[in-house]
Amino acid sequence: QSALTQPPSASGSPGQSVAISCTGTSSDVGGYNYVSWYQQHPGKAPKLIIYDVTKRPSGVPDRFSGSKSGNTASLTVSGLQPEDDADYYCSSYAGSHIFVFGSGTKVTVL
């Protein structure tokens, strides 16, 4: 049950795009289309922003998009807004009723 690997940080200016990777193995990210992404502001609970690799819950802006290739999933935030300054975590189902989270990425809007 090792954590999925994310870059510690990413940044961009308002209006730019930033992409965050989430690397696992064939037993988790690569084995299931059950990757999800969460946004967390300081002192707040995480919020679901992408599920089943590419789907957005109602109310989440279409600036957020997800994809997957092999054992690596990605979250892209297009047209960065100041409110996108937050921590982002990926998660994947890993089979046998086990879930795993990524190590987290701090996105800074410059």
Added chain:
Amino acid sequence: QVQLVESGGGVVQPGRSLRLSCAASGFTFRTYGMHWVRQAPGKGLEWVALIWNDGSNINYSDSVKGRFTISRDNSKNTLYLQMNSLRAEDTAVYYCVAVISFYFEYWGQGTLVTVSS
């Protein structure tokens, strides 16, 4: 609206026990799987345990297996986490989370557990 309210956190000595509760409202609790996810201070999220909607399946992360017990009472719309043999590394904010599929849909605000002598 959906509400998940955790309680029971606090300061506890190493080796002692603590029971967390999570009161659910605003959705059909008995149809959702429920999980506990924790976050150590300044660290990332860690999945802890799950229980299916009817309690028929339960699982734990390796880090808590044998020490923690997840349970639920669908008649009271409440989720529990019994934590025994607590260690310093169990210090974290514990979130209760509702899951309908393979993603963490609804989150509580969390309760802080501090294990310290």
